[in-house]
Amino acid sequence: MANTFFVTGTDTEVGKTFVTRALMQAAIESGRKVLGYKPVASGCELQDGELKNSDALTLQACSSITLPYAMHNPYAFAPAIAPHIAAAQANESINVARLSEGLARLKATAADVIFVEGAGGWRLPINDRQYLSDWVKSEHLPVILVVGARLGCINHALLTLEAIRHDGLVVAGWVLNQIDPTMSQYQANVDTLKQRIKAPFLGEIPWLGEQANDSVHNFIDIAALLK
Incomplete structure (x- = not known):
């Protein structure tokens, strides 16, 4: 059975996909077969007759x-808005059973590691009753937190970690x-x-600007995650 991790962030636009890609590449470099899963995505474009999201394509x-x-x-929705609102506009409902079925299909492959990337932050509504974090909790997934380093990130990081642990989940590590x-x-x-987060530190990715490329996985300590 594949080791499966859920990647969340301190907010939207903190580089979850960027870091998830780095985690995937680092795991592949270590000899693992890896899959990425984006259960819910909004801000999708029609490609080959199918709505596709750039993060999920990555x-x-x-x-x-x-x-x-x-x-x-x-689940892919065209408007770049909160997924539960986009789903309502499309007369759809995001069903956690479908999310679980999708993950189970990936686990049935030959993958050694699966990285599941969330959307937005930890408390992302997916319908009138549930958050994406409720699904993560039901799947008992260890969580990797991406901390986007900007003003306010200490508060956002500590509150997010508090919520994750309150939900009874393991924090497998964090990336800055x-x-x-x-x-x-x-x-x-x-x-x-580093002083206040009591979880494995998986790496610090500096501002790379135009130099951001496939070598970014070198900033990730995958051995600290895949013990």
Whole structure:
């Protein structure tokens, strides 16, 4: 059975896909067969008669095993808005059973590791009653937190970790991603995060700008995750 991890972030636009790609590439470099799963995505475009999301396409491209797009992303919505609102506009309902069925199909492959990328932050509504975190809890998935380094990230990181642990889930590790190159007192913030976050530190990705490329996985300590 594949080791499966859920990747969440301190907020939207903190580099979850960027970090998930780095995690996938690092795992592949370590000799594992890897798959990426994006259960719910909004902001999709029609390609070959099918709504597709750029983040999910990245996960598909980085996967070790060739599978149809829909197996990587069962729920895809066109508007770049909260998924539960996009689903309502499309007269659909996001069903957790479908999310679980999709993950089970990936687990039935030859993959050694599956990285499941969330949407938005930890408390993402998916319908009138449930959050995506409820599904993660039902699947008992260990969680990797992406901390987007910008003003306010300490508060966001600690509150997110508190919520994850309150839900009874294991924090498998965290990754620091510098998303604001002009952040004041960056190193002091990094030191505070490292001091206060009681979970394995998987890596610090600096601001790379135009130099962001496939070598980003070198910043990830995959051995700390896949023991």
